[in-house]
Amino acid sequence: MYVSDLALDDFRSYHHLVLSLKAGPTALIGANGQGKTNLVEAVGYLSTLSSHRVGAETALVRRAGPGEEQPGGAVVRAKVVRGQRPSVIEIEIISGKANRARLNRGACRPRDLLGVLRTVVFAPEDLVLVAGEPGGRRRLLDDLAVALRPALAATRTEHEKILAQRASLLKSARAHGASRGPTGSVLTTLEVWDAQLAASAARLIAARVDVVSRLRPWLEGAYAAVSEGAADASRQAALAYRSSLLAHEGRPDPVPGPQAWVQDEEGLRDVPATAARLETAMADLRRREIERGANLVGAHRDDLSLFLGSLPAKGFASHGEQWSLALALRLASYEMLRADVDALGGDGEPVLVLDDVFASLDERRRRALAGLVAGAQQVLLTSAVDQDVPDELAGARFRVHDGAVTRV
Ligand SMILES: Nc1ncnc2c1ncn2[C@@H]1O[C@H](COP(=O)(O)OP(=O)(O)O)[C@@H](O)[C@H]1O
Ligand SMILES: [Mg+2]
Structure with missing residues (x-):
């Protein structure tokens, strides 16, 4: 599956954004703090109804500048193409109230959106999957269980x-x-x-x-x-x-x-x-x-x-090994979901999001990762500089600057 259109209103640093995307790799390039993670976070949110960064939803609604009226909520909308069937999913994140959702323009419960868009997000924070507290690992398992069986x-x-x-x-x-x-x-x-x-x-x-x-x-x-x-x-x-x-x-x-x-x-x-x-x-x-x-x-x-081998990774693995293992966990999740074809033969291949990961990988791991994901149906990756995007993932490219996203 892939996301063909994305629209954000008052989500994080974005006032209003409309973006057309294609299958294959798409790179979002921009200096730190320009809104790259915010953008892919929105895609991930539509898929799991939670953010890979924060627990508190109020952080997802744009904070108004001085003298500007504070928006009451944020809207994230996407068109998802799965096989031949496109679906339009929309979630309205309302500060201090229950969220509202729409599927193909009709109102539904937020949880009815689960399963429509599958994503696997790999981000620098994922190091805690290996080194951190059990909660992060339970969340990984629960998110995957819900992706497989939304009920x-x-x-x-x-x-x-x-x-x-x-x-x-x-x-x-x-x-x-x-x-x-x-x-x-x-x-x-x-x-x-x-x-x-x-x-x-x-x-x-x-x-x-x-x-x-x-x-x-x-x-x-x-x-x-x-x-x-x-x-x-x-x-x-x-x-x-x-x-x-x-x-x-x-x-x-x-x-x-x-x-x-x-x-x-x-x-x-x-x-x-x-x-x-x-x-x-x-x-x-x-x-x-x-x-x-x-x-x-x-x-x-x-x-x-x-x-790793017979030793627990936590407490024994080196920093590089922990990175490899965290990355391997996400790639394994991706392969597992891809192999899970539903009863109607609909494709279960998730959208792969690689948020700012190439800069943290050495050349060898960068090549290995690029080779592994080059054939994915859709990869959204972010990077501060063009040079960090591996050749294998050359595709559509956008500049992200100060909340604006332009095709280059
Ligand atoms: N709710 C919000 N309202 C307004 N700005 C926000 C909000 N949440 C985050 N930001 C801003 O978004 C920027 C970070 O964007 P991010 O996508 O993480 O950057 P990067 O391009 O480095 O990934 C910061 O400047 C931060 O202040
Ligand atoms: Mg970022």
Whole structure:
């Protein structure tokens, strides 16, 4: 698929922008702070309804200059060509209110847009995928799970709500029980929330395990290609789902290879069974959860373990290896989505966004990346200077300057 038209109103630094794009590579060139990332961020937002940079949506609405009226919201609209069928998708991001969406000009729920435009975004921030906290890795898995199965977005939202409500119940149980221990009615209410949390967490976990197993074959190849010729090329990249439930049950930590944990991981695909195990774990942890006033087991405490050879990447991999692995994760995501052709034979190939990555890569990785993505249906890449755009990705070129985008 590819984006043929993009329109922005009051999104980030853009007042009003209309842009026609073509399939193949497109480079956006401009000095720092001119609006390149803002532009590709808008494309990514339409695909996942979240930004790869910020959590807070208010930052996405243009801040008016002095003496100018503050816009109440931002609009991002795109025409997406998938096979022969174009779709027009639009999201209005309204400060302090629920967003509004349109699909082919008709009003719809924002989440109905998920799945229409698929993107894979690789940006310098992705280094935290390897080196950072588990939250970023869970988000990677959840975003991919939703891209594969948009209906899962509802589970994801529901899971977050249940977590918040159960946490506040645990906190009030702690407050009440400080002297007397939690009362019967609090315990009954908690059990209801246990069941709800277990059910939604189990669905999320099964979807993540599915993503991990789909990514696995692609990651090895992508890492080998990206690190080709480097001293570390002989080591294989591997990934495993690290579940807080399995840790609680005393199962071994994931390591590449052994059959035991692969079976443990596979066992998590059974949603009702996982839900029942989670409920048991929550019952075991009841006292500690109340003491801490926090949800201690479940999907929100899980992680994705990454390995090079038999060593965990976090804490062991060099800076260059971490870069290669982060890049390989995104490329594997791209290949995995591309291989996922829907039942109607519609093409699932995502739009690939490479935000400011060539400048951070050495010549060898730059060549490897360019070779890998040169055949992609659409690549949107940003760079501060023309020279950093590899020859393989020569295509349409735009200058981005002070919020204006002009074809060169
Ligand atoms: N909500 C906003 N309103 C107005 N300007 C914004 C907003 N968010 C970011 N900007 C401006 O956008 C610019 C950064 O644009 P960005 O796309 O990140 O640049 P780059 O071309 O380096 O990728 C900064 O000057 C920043 O102040
Ligand atoms: Mg940028």
